[in-house]
Structure formats: C-alpha cells, structure tokens
Amino acid sequence: MKRTIVALLLLHAASTAGAAPALDGEYLCDACHGYLTVKSTKDHAYQVWLGMGGGSCGGYVFAEAKAVRAVGNAIRLPWRTKKKTCTTTIAFEDGQATVSDTCTQPKDEDSSTCAVLGSYTKRDPS
Numbered sequence: 001m002k003r004t005i006v007a008l009l010l011l012h013a014a015s016t017a018g019a020a021p022a023l024d025g026e027y028l029c030d031a032c033h034g035y036l037t038v039k040s041t042k043d044h045a046y047q048v049w050l051g052m053g054g055g056s057c058g059g060y061v062f063a064e065a066k067a068v069r070a071v072g073n074a075i076r077l078p079w080r081t082k083k084k085t086c087t088t089t090i091a092f093e094d095g096q097a098t099v100s101d102t103c104t105q106p107k108d109e110d111s112s113t114c115a116v117l118g119s120y121t122k123r124d125p126s
Contacts, residue, residue: 023070027097027120032109033057034116036090036097038075045069048077050088050099050116057114063088095122 023046027036035053038046045067052060063077070092077088086103097120109115
C-alpha cells in the first residue's frame, strides 16, 4: 500500500510538472504607466511585450521576445548594454505580475513617467 501511494504521488508530480501556468493576457502596472502583454504560441513558448501603453513614452519598449519559455511561474528576458548583460524577470502569481530587472532598479525610475518596474494586475478579458 505504501509503495502504491508513493507511486501515485510521483505520477501526479510528473504529470503536473510540465503544465504551463495560465500567463496569457494583458497586464496594467498598478503604480506606473507600464503595459505588459503575454501570448502563448503553438510551440509552448510566449510572446512578450513590456513597455509603455500611453503618455509621453507611449510605445517605448523596455523588453520584448517573440519566443521565450516560462520557468515555473517566471519569464526571464536577457538583454545587453554596451558593458553589461542584464535580465528582466516577470514573475506571475494569482493574476498578478511583478517586473524586476538586474540593471534597472526602482530608484532609477523614481519620478519617471516611463517607469515599468513593479506590480501589474491582469486585465479582465470581458
């Protein structure tokens, strides 16, 4: 009996480990003008666009990818400056997304109308 329970638990863990979280949607920044869209593709990857939805920086792109994979509940988007390699991370949980970056800190965006770092809420599709 004990072996059966362990085998069932392992089977359940293996079947749910590959399941992708429901990340698709449009997200609006809670305290900035940022806009995030995430769309799943046929090959189990995601198209991501993170930038400004409006205002003086409307259309500005902070990070984007045509095919990126989620690792757990996060998407990581690497990018380069002249001297550094940076990573934008978008972590998802319960209809929320949190955007952080290894080269841009929240204090760098203080008082900026072009800020994109922080918490985002998924828009209701209706």
